Amino acid sequence: MAEALAVEPGRDVLGSVDAYWRAANYLSVGQIYLLDNPLLREPLRVEHIKPRLLGHWGTTPGLNFVYVHLNRIIRDRGLDLMYVTGPGHGGPGLLANTWLEGSYSEDYPEVARDERGMRVLFRQFSFPGGVPSHVAPEVPGSIHEGGELGYSLAHAYGAAFDNPDLVVACVVGDGEAETGPLATSWHANKFLDPVHDGAVLPILHLNGYKIANPTVLARIPHEELDALLRGYGYAPRYVTGDDPARMHRDMASTMDDVFTEIAAIQRAARSGGVGRPRWPMIVLRSPKGWTGPSDVDGVLVEGTWRAHQVPLSGVRDNPEHLALLERWLRSYRPEELFDDSGCPVPELLEQAPTGTRRMGANPHANGGLLLTPLALPDFRDYGVLVGQHGGSSSEPTRELGRFLCEVVRRNAVSRNFRIFGPDETASNRLDAVYDATAKQWQAQLLPVDEHLATEGRVVEVLSEHLCQGWLEGYLLTGRHGLFSCYEAFIHIVDSMFNQHAKWLETSKKLAWRRPIASLNYLLTSHVWRQDHNGFSHQDPGFIDHVMNKKAEVIRVYLPPDTNTLLSVADHCLRSRDYVNVVVAGKNATPDWLSMDEAALHAARGAGIWEWAGGETGDQQPDVVLGCAGDAPTMEVMAATALLREHLPSLRVRVVNVVDLMRLQPDTEHPHGMTDREFDALFTRDRPVIFAYHGYPWLIHRLTYRRTNHANLHVRGYKEEGTTTTPFDMLVLNDMDRYRLVIDVLDRVPGLGERTALLRQRMSDARIRHHRWTREHGEDLPEVRDWTWPY
Known part of the structure; x- marks a missing residue:
């Protein structure tokens, strides 16, 4: 991680930061409301307003605030930094910021940084044939679907694994923090190796409300919240308030402190230090719908749940609302922010990092740009000898474990392959991999422990959500992996699979998104050999769920024996942009096919066994x-x-x-x-x-x-x-x-x-x-x- 001396940002610097924030907020509001007249060159009229007002304003100004301050940190310190956002539909903010920094226009030349491009940016948002209201594959710099909550922090840690020079800033919404997957994800810091992995900076965004209700973490006493976060193993810093000038000063100072601390942690660990560090995090408490209308029709909006989506919903029918929208937009002083052509003024352009240091252009967020093929052994060398069909038996996943062990060995230097699973690697008889690697673990070690180390290619935690999220983050940033799980309990990640499959379906349509390694599931301990565990462990229905997705991304394999499993596994590890589901037993199974027969049969996919x-x-x-x-x-x-x-x-x-x-x-x-x-x-x-x-x-x-x-x-x-x-x-x-x-x-x-x-x-x-x-x-x-x- 690159270092720089912490400096107290001057008034001019923070003034420019504030201008950039105002520009991002202006662009965000414009996307929700405007069909035309993007620079307000004439009084706002009804025909300038979209017929259907969609989008989410409430979380957006906070996301913009964090983005702007991360830009300053990147510029000052030369950081390689990604931005992952968890709060719901914060799409307007990420679209606004990537347009401002120029990364959006590079991927979408028709949305240039001028008045015409701004009009397209506004029009396309939540519009038929346009872009979604949440952060999605279409948004440069994103690896995370914002439409479903709970997965941001797991994705952030997955991205940081084996990326020692990368920092992942992850905004966790206080509504999102109430989900099971996110609550578990706080423990990911017990698996992050400060020597070989990057850093994750969680930023808990407390704006107080979900769609209609207050959020739990925003309503508990400060002491209780602080104890909770420290209990998770973090060192929280707090930025609280609603006055922009003071908030800018506090956030700038806090950012300098935490990034200096991250650098110190990594420097100490990489110089031979021992012990699990207490990583810093930021708690940002700001009003929901910050800088928006404070009240509408005499009812408080800013700082309440009413700011969650569209604070002014009657602008096409109510002249007072239309006038209030115009005052809101003009409060950001767009004439100071954009020149006559509609391009951001030089002062703003200078605030963004350049090249791949821009968060929207970070190559880790388009992982296919960084992807290198795995160095794979010849799977045939790990097959079982078959004298006659069915004349012997073997345990398919045990033999697969020998193959995976060599995969780990051959990719030890490149550090681009990991196996994730919920405490079942040995149970699923893949434990041969421990001849080549340990399980990564940063918490306490006892003499009785086996195969645990501060660095390893196997990552186990008894949360399928966390395993899935880690693997997705790892794949989306250009690496390879495998998720091994009991068949019945892979259903726990049904919804996470949905989101990843939809991501792949969409990204295949985007020329600038490069193919990534496939998400590979190995489902074992399956329905027909869960007789000892009983009815609760007997469910083969994940296949049915998977089959509902688009054919372009889904593959399901049911190898009948060991040699066929090895051939299928080799194929899956080489594939790109798929979800591969492989169902294979761990118990002794007849060896039906020789290795040559198995390879041919797997390539054929189906065939007659004439013998x-x-x-x-x-x-x-x-x-x-x-x-x-x-x-x-x-x-x-x-x-x-x-x-x-x-x-x-x-x-x-x-x-x-x-x-x-x-x-x-x-x-x-x-x-x-x-x-x-x-x-x-x-x-x-x-x-x-x-x-x-x-x-x-x-x-x-x-x-x-x-x-x-x-x-x-x-x-x-x-x-x-x-x-x-x-x-x-x-x-x-x-x-x-x-x-x-x-x-x-x-x-x-x-x-x-x-x-x-x-x-x-x-x-x-x-x-x-x-x-x-x-x-x-x-x-x-x-x-x-x-x-x-x-």
């Missing part, structure tokens, strides 16, 4: 057994073996699906199959029994347009679960091998009457299983010890 069904020649199969997922594959293979044993003349085709998107039409997803491809695999008219890892209706949703959909019968998880044995979970949900055989007998024409005895035997096996588990507490030996016999 499994015993198809010969060019005859059509009598039945197709499809499967997606490791447990469904096991049951389909076991059902196929039973059919080959008892009905050797029956022509069975086994189709395994690794890439779930292959089931969709090619018109719906880039990985989708054409109708001819799909019909070639699943036939146009034969019964298809499909065993699927998750809820069965998803397969119907993906295939409902296919020619043979009427003959498709899907088995999957039916929300039947309890604490039981692995096979009993399958029986409870009618996806066991015996049930699949019965499905074949019931659906292949002509088999029903001829195979009544076999059907009875399959039903009896299910009954025997039930009795055995209730007596012995484990699965039938014929199930537990089954191996592929062919």
